[in-house]
Amino acid sequence: xxxxxxxxxxxxxxxxxxxxxxxxxxxxxxxxxxxxxxxxxxxxxxxxxxxxxxxxxxxxxxxxxxxxxxxxxxxxxxxxxxxxxxxxxxxxxxxxxxxxxxxxxxxxxxxxxxxxxxxxxxxxxxxxx
Amino acid sequence: xxxxxxxxxxxxxxxxxxxxxxxxxxxxxxxxxxxxxxxxxxxxxxxxxxxxxxxxxxxxxxxxxxxxxxxxxxxxxxxxxxxxxxxxxxxxxxxxxxxxxxxxxxxxxxxxxxxxxxxxxxxxxxxxxxxxxxxxxxxxxxxxxxxxxxxxxxxxxxxxxxxxxxxxxxxxxxxxxxxxxxxxxxxxxxxxxxxxxxxxxxxxxxxxxxxxxxxxxxxxxxxxxxxxxxxxxxxxxxxxxxxxxxxxxxxxxxxxxxxxxxxxxxxxxxxxxxxxxxxxxxxxxxxxxxxxxxxxxxxxxxxxxxxxxxxxxxxxxxxxxxxxxxxxxxxxxxxxxxxxxxxxxxxxxxxxxxxxxxxxxxxxxxxxxxxxxxxxxxxxxxxxxxxxxxxxxxxxxxxxxxxxxxxxxxxxxxxxxxxxxxxxxxxxxxxxxxxxxxxxxxxxxxxxxxxxxxxxxxxxxxxxxxxxxxxxxxxxxxxxxxxxxxxxxxxxxxxxxxxxxxxxxxxxxxxxxxxxxxxxxxxxxxxxxxxxxxxxxxxxxxxxxxxxxxxxxxxxxxxxxxxxxxxxxxxxxxxxxxxxxxxxxxxxxxxxxxxxxxxxxxxxxxxxxxxxxxxxxxxxxxxxxxxxxxxxxxxxxxxxxxxxxxxxxxxxxxxxxxxxxxxxxxxxxxxxxxxxxxxxxxxxxxxxxxxxxxxxxxxxxxxxxxxxxxxxxxxxxxxxxxxxxxxxxxxxxxxxxxxxxxxxxxxxxxxxxxxxxxxxxxxxxxxxxxx
Numbered sequence: 012x013x014x015x016x017x018x019x020x021x022x023x024x025x026x027x028x029x030x031x032x033x034x035x036x037x038x039x040x041x042x043x044x045x046x047x048x049x050x051x052x053x054x055x056x057x058x059x060x061x062x063x064x065x066x067x068x069x070x071x072x073x074x075x076x077x078x079x080x081x082x083x084x085x086x087x088x089x090x091x092x093x094x095x096x097x098x099x100x101x102x103x104x105x106x107x108x109x110x111x112x113x114x115x116x117x118x119x120x121x122x123x124x125x126x127x128x129x130x131x132x133x134x135x136x137x138x139x140x
Numbered sequence: 141x142x143x144x145x146x147x148x149x150x151x152x153x154x155x156x157x158x159x160x161x162x163x164x165x166x167x168x169x170x171x172x173x174x175x176x177x178x179x180x181x182x183x184x185x186x187x188x189x190x191x192x193x194x195x196x197x198x199x200x201x202x203x204x205x206x207x208x209x210x211x212x213x214x215x216x217x218x219x220x221x222x223x224x225x226x227x228x229x230x231x232x233x234x235x236x237x238x239x240x241x242x243x244x245x246x247x248x249x250x251x252x253x254x255x256x257x258x259x260x261x262x263x264x265x266x267x268x269x270x271x272x273x274x275x276x277x278x279x280x281x282x283x284x285x286x287x288x289x290x291x292x293x294x295x296x297x298x299x300x301x302x303x304x305x306x307x308x309x310x311x312x313x314x315x316x317x318x319x320x321x322x323x324x325x326x327x328x329x330x331x332x333x334x335x336x337x338x339x340x341x342x343x344x345x346x347x348x349x350x351x352x353x354x355x356x357x358x359x360x361x362x363x364x365x366x367x368x369x370x371x372x373x374x375x376x377x378x379x380x381x382x383x384x385x386x387x388x389x390x391x392x393x394x395x396x397x398x399x400x401x402x403x404x405x406x407x408x409x410x411x412x413x414x415x416x417x418x419x420x421x422x423x424x425x426x427x428x429x430x431x432x433x434x435x436x437x438x439x440x441x442x443x444x445x446x447x448x449x450x451x452x453x454x455x456x457x458x459x460x461x462x463x464x465x466x467x468x469x470x471x472x473x474x475x476x477x478x479x480x481x482x483x484x485x486x487x488x489x490x491x492x493x494x495x496x497x498x499x500x501x502x503x504x505x506x507x508x509x510x511x512x513x514x515x516x517x518x519x520x521x522x523x524x525x526x527x528x529x530x531x532x533x534x535x536x537x538x539x540x541x542x543x544x545x546x547x548x549x550x551x552x553x554x555x556x557x558x559x560x561x562x563x564x565x566x567x568x569x570x571x572x573x574x575x576x577x578x579x580x581x582x583x584x585x586x587x588x589x590x591x592x593x594x595x596x597x598x599x600x601x602x603x604x605x606x607x608x609x610x611x612x613x614x615x616x617x618x619x620x621x622x623x624x625x626x627x628x629x630x631x632x633x634x635x636x637x638x639x640x641x642x643x644x645x646x647x648x649x650x651x652x653x654x655x656x657x658x659x660x661x662x663x664x665x666x667x668x669x670x671x672x673x674x675x676x677x678x679x680x681x682x683x684x685x686x687x688x689x690x691x692x693x694x695x696x697x698x699x700x701x702x703x704x705x706x707x708x709x710x711x712x713x714x715x716x717x718x719x720x721x722x723x724x725x726x727x728x729x730x731x732x733x734x735x736x737x738x739x740x741x742x743x744x745x746x747x748x749x750x751x752x753x754x755x756x757x758x759x760x761x762x763x764x765x766x767x768x769x770x771x772x773x774x775x776x777x778x779x780x781x782x783x784x785x786x787x788x789x790x791x792x793x794x795x796x797x798x799x800x801x802x803x804x805x806x807x808x809x810x811x812x813x814x815x816x817x818x819x820x821x822x823x824x825x826x827x828x829x830x831x832x833x834x835x836x837x838x839x840x841x842x843x844x845x846x847x848x849x850x851x852x853x854x855x856x857x858x859x860x861x862x863x864x865x866x867x868x869x870x871x872x873x874x875x876x877x878x879x880x881x882x883x884x885x886x887x888x889x890x891x892x893x894x895x896x897x898x899x900x901x902x903x904x905x906x907x908x909x910x911x
Contacts, residue, residue, distance in 0.1 A: 020550065026557030033564045034794030094549035096542065096594055116553040116587060119560040119793060127797025131889070139798075139862070139885055139892060 014038040017047035018062040044068035063093040078108040088129035147181035172198040210246030253283035269300040307344035331360035342380040371400035411440035541597040610766040611650040634672035642677035645766030664696035671697025688763035695756040701749040784829035835863030846877025
C-alpha cells in the first residue's frame with residue numbers, strides 16, 4: 012500500500028510513520044504541499060494524509076489542486092490530519108474534497124479505521140492477504 | 141513618487157503594455173503593477189478611497205498562490221497606507237504586518253522598513269511611544285540605504301523620545317536626521333528638524349543651542365515651500381521665550397503663530413499654541429486671555445486624547461501578540477484613570493489661579509458648571525473606551541486560547557502518538573509497560589484539559605454547537621460504568637447502577653452527552669473516599685403526557701458541598717476551596733462546561749448536597765426517543781452471518797481498520813481483539829456468535845488453535861480461521877485439533893463473507909463436543 016504524508020513538522024511525520032510501522036506499512040513523506048503535489052504527480056498513491064497549516068501552500072489549497080487534476084489521481088483518498096479545532100473545520104475540509112478528518116493528537120485506531128474505510132471503499136473486491 | 145500626475149500616465153502606459161498574446165499570469169502581473177503605481181499616485185493626490193478601489197481590484201485579480209509575493213506585499217502596504225489616512229487603525233496595522241511578511245519573502249527590505257515605520261507611527265498615535273520606538277529602531281536595522289527613509293525614521297524616533305521626555309536622546313536622534321537632510325540639501329526637512337531640535341532643547345533647558353537651532357530654522361524657511369511651516373516655528377519661539385521668562389517676546393511670538401496658522405487644519409500644533417498662550421498670559425496676569433486659551437486648549441486636547449484612546453483600543457484588537465492582552469487592558473485602565481486624575485488636577489490648579497485674579501462670581505459659577513460638565517463627558521468617554529477595549533480583549537482571549545490549544549496539541553501528538561506505538565509492541569517488558577501507560581494516562585488527561593479550555597472559550601463566544609443524531613444511550617452509560625469501575629476499585633469505592641428504565645435509542649448529541657456523563661462520574665469518584673457512586677437513568681412524563689424528560693443522576697457519598705457555595709461550583713475556574721483544588725486537581729472547568737452544555741441542549745445540571753454526606757448531580761434533558769427503539773429481547777442464536785455478533789482476532793491495527801470497514805453492515809456487530817487470550821475471555825460472556833481468527837494471531841500452534849476451537853464450541857459460536865496458504869501437513873494437524881473451517885488467503889471480501897455464511901448451514905462442529 013502506498014501512503015503519502017504531507018506534513019511540515021518532523022515529529023508529526025515520525026509519529027505517523029512509526030504508527031504505520033506497527034501495521035507493517037510504510038509511507039512517503041513530503042515536507043510541504045508543493046513537493047507533496049509533485050510526488051503525487053510522479054507516483055501512484057492509495058492514500059494521502061494531509062496537514063492543514065504549512066508554510067507556503069496550505070493543505071486545503073493542496074487538496075483543491077489534487078481534485079482539479081484531470082487524470083484518475085484526482086480521486087485519490089485524502090485524510091486531513093490537523094490540530095486545528097476551529098468550528099466547522101471538518102465541514103470545511105470535506106467541502107474542499109477531503110474524505111476524512113483526523114484531529115491531532117492522532118489516535119492510532121482512528122487513523123487505521125480511516126485508512127481501512129477508504130481502502131475498503133475504493134475497492135470492495137479487494138483481496139485480503 | 142515626485143509627480144503623481146505623471147505616475148498616473150505611466151500606469152496607463154504600462155496597462156497598454158499587457159499584450160493579449162502574453163500568458164494570463166503575466167497579464168495579471170502587468171496589470172497589477174499598473175494598478176499599484178496608480179494607487180500610489182492616488183494616495184499622493186489625497187484620493188485614498190479611489191486608491192483603495194484600485195488596490196482591492198488588483199489583489200482580487202491576482203491568484204492566491206501568486207509566485208511573487210513582492211507585488212502583493214507592495215499592494216497590501218499601499219492599502220495599509222490608505223487605512224492609515226482614513227483612520228482605520230486595525231486595518232492599517234494588519235495590512236502593514238501582512239505586507240512586512242510578504243515583502244520579507246520577496247526579499248524587499250526597503251518595503252519592510254516602510255511597513256515597520258508605519259506600524260511605529262500607529263503606536264506613536266496611540267501614545268505607546270515605547271513600542272513605537274521599537275518599530276522605528278527595527279526599521280533602521282533592517283534597511284538604511286535610503287536616506288529619505290532613514291531621515292524619517294530618526295525624526296520619528298526623536299519625536300517619540302521627546303514625548304517620553306528623554307530630551308538628550310531625542311536631540312541625538314534629531315541630529316542624525318539633520319545630518320542626512322543637510323547631505324541631501326533639503327531645506328524644508330532641515331527647517332523642520334531644526335525646529336524639533338529647538339523645541340527639545342527648550343524643554344531640556346538648553347537655551348543657547350535652542351536659540352541657535354531656532355535661528356537656523358527661521359533662516360531655512362524664508363521663502364520657498366518651507367515658508368508654510370513658519371507658524372510652528374513661531375510656536376516654538378514662543379515656548380522658548382516663555383521658558384526663559386521673556387514674556388513680552390513670548391506674547392509677540394504666540395500672536396504671530398496664531399496669525400500665520402490661519403486655515404491650518406491640523407489640531408495638534410494649535411493645541412500646543414493654546415497651551416503656550418495660556419501659560420504666557422497667566423504669567424503676565426492677563427486672566428481673561430489666559431482662560432480663553434485654556435478653554436481652547438482643553439477642547440483640542442480632549443479631541444487628541446479621544447483619538448489616541450481609540451487608536452490605542454484598536455491597536456489592542458489588532459496586535460499579533462495576544463499574550464499580554466489582559467495585562468494591557470489593566471494597564472490601559474490604570475493609565476486612563478491616572479490621566480483623568482492628572483487632567484482634573486491640572487484643571488483645578490488652573491482654575492484656582494484664574495479665580496484668584498477674577499473675582500466675578502458669575503464667571504466662577506459659569507466655569508464650575510462648565511468644569512463639571514466636562515468631567516462627566518470625560519468620564520463617559522473613558523468608560524466607553526474601556527468597555528470597547530474589554531470586549532475586544534475578551535475576543536482576543538478566545539483567540540489566544542484557540543491558538544494555545546493548537547500549539548499544545550502538537551507536542552501532545554508526539555507524546556500520545558509514541559506511547560501508542562510503544563504500547564502496541566507485544567514484547568514489552570511489563571514494568572516498562574506500566575510506566576508508559578502512566579505517561580499515556582497523563583497525556584490523555586492533558587488533552588482533556590486542553591479540550592475543556594477550548595470548550596469554555598467557544599462557549600464564551602457562542603461558538604459551541606450541538607449536533608444531534610440517533611444514539612444508544614444505554615450503551616453509553618454502560619461504557620461509563622466500565623471505564624470508571626477500574627478507578628473506583630483503586631479507591632475501594634463501589635459503583636452501582638440502575639439502568640432498568642433507561643431509554644435505549646434516543647436523539648441527542650452523543651459526544652456532548654458523553655462529556656457530561658463522564659465529567660459527572662469523574663467528579664463523583666474524585667470527591668468520594670468511601671462508600672459508593674450510584675448512576676441511575678430514567679424518563680419522566682409531564683402531567684399531560686405530552687413531553688418526556690430524560691433524567692440521569694449521579695449520586696456519591698463523598699465530601700459534599702457547603703450549602704452557600706453550591707452555585708459557585710458551576711462557575712468557570714472554581715472549586716470550593718483552594719485546598720480542594722490542590723488535593724483533587726483539575727481545571728475547575730468541568731461543571732461549568734457540563735451546565736453550559738446541558739443548557740445548550742435545552743436541559744440543566746443541578747445539585748443537591750449535604751456537607752460530609754455526599755452530593756447528587758442530576759442532568760435533565762428533553763427526551764426525544766429514537767425510531768429504532770427496541771424492547772429488551774432475549775438473545776437468540778444467530779442463524780446467519782447477518783444476525784451474528786462477530787469477534788475477530790486481528791493483531792494488525794491496519795488490518796482491523798480495513799476489516800471493520802468491510803464487515804460493517806454485514807453482521808449484527810463486530811468487535812476486535814489482538815490476542816487469543818482476549819478472545820477466550822470474550823467467549824465466556826456468551827455474547828459471541830462467530831469468531832474469525834487471522835492465522836498469524838495463532839502462530840503455527842495447532843494446540844492453541846484447538847483450545848480456541850473448543851472454547852467456541854463451548855460457547856456455541858462458529859469459528860473461521862483465515863490463513864494465508866496453509867501448508868497441507870500443518871492444516872491436517874489443525875483439523876485434528878477441531879479447526880474445521882479454514883479459509884485461505886488471498887481472498888476477496890465478498891468471497892470471505894460468503895465462505896463465512898456457509899457454516900450457518902451446518903451444525904456447530906467440534907472434535908470434543910458433538911453438535
